[in-house]
Amino acid sequence: MDSLSYLKKVSTEGHLYNGFNIIAADLSTSKGDVVCYYGNRGEPEPIVLTPGTYGLSNALLETPWKKLCFGKQLFMEAVEQSEALPKDVLVTQLLDVLNNEEAQLPDPAIEDQGQEYVQPILNKYAAVCVRCATYGTRTNTIILVDANGHVTFTERSMLDKDTSRWETNTYEFTLQS
Structure with missing residues (x-):
């Protein structure tokens, strides 16, 4: 399962937990490195991060x-x-x-x-x-x-x-x- 799919699965149960943030990454894929973020106190869906520093x-x-x-x-x-x-x-x-x-x-x-x-x-x-x-x-x-x-x-x-x-x-x- 790729990072974004995993975080989408996590987001379906995010409301069951106290506030948290999670970053997941797929390194060296055909698309390059793919880094995703999900926080259960913000947007309802995980996001794919563009290259940069956060x-x-x-x-x-x-x-x-x-x-x-x-x-x-x-x-x-x-x-x-x-x-x-x-x-x-x-x-x-x-x-x-x-x-x-x-x-x-x-x-x-x-x-x-x-x-x-x-x-x-x-x-x-x-x-x-x-x-x-x-x-x-x-x-x-x-x-x-x-x-x-x-x-x-x-x-x-x-x-x-x-x-x-x-x-x-x-x-x-x-x-x-």
Whole structure:
């Protein structure tokens, strides 16, 4: 089943779950790489993404939050340097992007959405990485796929609810054609 068909199937049951986003891809097809997106809080149908760079947070694709735009900028800077970097350094840089805690304020979209929050909490929510014991980033995933279909899958996860304890695991494999 191709990515778009899979996401169409998922979308028929999307209403049964809390908010989520999913990206699925078919790599190296006769049409090139095909990347699709579905979020159950937005459009009712999945979409095929045109080539480019997108920002995705815990809201919908390309939500115009300053933290999302800032994260995209940091990501693009890492990508621009990527060919000159060893893979482990690139993964570290990408994890740094995902774990950036600099508040991106003022941001009218965040402030409007978080009117009931006091400023110190709002500052945390306005960062790429929200780090709280009961809310925020629990896992970061970096997936690198080279031209030969070799995949490096790195996941960094919080242990229990302790924001100071993290575990990183890396898996490598080759995609089947």
